[in-house]
Amino acid sequence: MVRVDGGGDGSSLVRVRGLDKKYQRGSEEIHVLQGLNLDVDKGDFVAFMGPSGSGKTTLLNLLGGLDLPTAGTITVAGDEITHLSGSKLTHWRARHVGFVFQMYNLIPVLTAFQNVELPLLLTKLSKAERRQHVEFALEVVGLKDRTHHYPRQLSGGQEQRVGIARAIVADPTFLLCDEPTGDLDRRSADEIMDLIDRLVREHKKTVLLVTHDPVAAERAHVVLHLNKGVLVEGQKADEKAGVRA
């Protein structure tokens, strides 16, 4: 169940309370997020929509521990991350978050295998175990036959699949997808959304997705709109999961 009214019972996987984020641009103070509340359960698939500059990516960065809020708290699987030090937050990210970026952000000099293996280098897994995990992740995204290809040898859709494999390989608590179809044509975008959909359905992944694409958002259990720094439920939410505001 996804809630934006701050009324969750504490059992939520992701629990956000009174989240504020302000930026200083010259003498101007920009209030991007204003007292935002959110509860997401394990296995939920949430899409965030909103106009450019509405704070969608900022929210995703805060949830992923890449940025710190001006006020408020974020608790993930019982860990409050807003007060963690830089190094602890990095460590937390490695264990709990899988990022999928709009521009794929694969490292061009590494093969698909090596890109996917990156998060596992931070674990104590042996080389053989890492290989097993990487091959499984690449199989899930349908690219087992592209293991030794470099990003430049892959299409955009394939690159994004490698990006998704990298995000899921260490079995993180949740996936944060920042416009994963934003740089793809319709067909590739649909394939990527099919894949994400499958990760939720078959692998019980929790996915938080930022998108401008209503077709992509349509796949989510719940669509939330960010408007003037606060979350409001979309039509889809009422239909599929019943957001309580």
Add this chain to the structure above:
Amino acid sequence: MKYSALILSNLFRKKIRTTLTIGSFAVALFLFGLLAVVRGAFNQGVEVAGTDRLVVINKVSIIQPLPVSYDERLLRIHGIKEVTHQNWFGGVYQDERNFFAQMAIDDDTFRSVYPEYVIPDDQWQAYMGDREGAVVGADLAKRFNWKLGDRIPIKGTIFQGTWDFNIRGIYHGKKVEDDTTQFWFHYKYLEERESAYWKGLVGWYTVKVDNPDDSVRVAKEIDETFSNSPWETKTDTEKAFATSFAKQAGNIQLLILSIGAVVFFTLLLVTGNTMAIAVRERVRDLAVLKAVGFSDVFVLVLVLAESVLIAAIGGALGLGFAKLLTFLIALFGDPTHGMLPLVYLSPQIVVAGFAVTAAVGVVAGLLPALSAMNLNVVDALRRV
């Protein structure tokens, strides 16, 4: 090492740039190696000087002689174990460019004062039995393809006429650094042939002391013994003597250090700039690493490792080429015609070269590495 792919693949992201940077290191370290060889050759006497030996020369100048009678008086000074004397001959073999040191030695004492020079006993006996006999260093013999029994004419410059010598012995050094380019012959032969001019005179004395810690006192006592005489002396340790001798060619040490410092400072700027560009080009990749969970310190070490690796590869190539050159010189002959008696790149120099290379690698990579470490992930990911 599980991170090796990450380091190596980044290294060859821009192959030409990396190759050129490695090339600059290689050239710099090659130059470093050559300068070290030159410095080593000039300082050879200093490096191998015995700590228990003092050199006694005429107070006016080394080219002024001393009486041979000082021999016994020196032995009477407390703390002196042995005394030998030598004479600079300064002759020319075939061509003036064929420089090498020729010295008339005191046969009775020379070998015990200079135990580092090794000569088979039978050869020494053959030398002793021949008035015109000579003993030559192994490198010198190799240089001119001399063999035992060869007759060598040397044209005197200080001592007039042509002097013919028979090679009766070839000596080796106990250490690689020992000078095996000298030519020795009997002092008695010199004295007999130049009796009118050089009777009872020697070039300088080398004395061996009982205790090296006593050297300063012994040196002072020697000079006091011969003060206010027609032949006053100046005594120094063999190391100090060799140093002042080497300095006659100018301050080679300072020259080499200056050139080396300029080269390495330039290298520092070049590599620092290269690493800064390399980091700037992959800000996004570094941000992704951080986003995925790699720590700031890891990113710092990653960039530093790349910088040091470039330096190490270049350094190894440069020092390798320098070493190869010394082998080629040993194989095909000294192009300086004996001006540099020792062309040798010691293991200490190789280690020092690597240490300097690693230091340049670390310093050059430090600023880019710090900027990578302090990279803000959110800002970096926004950059296109």
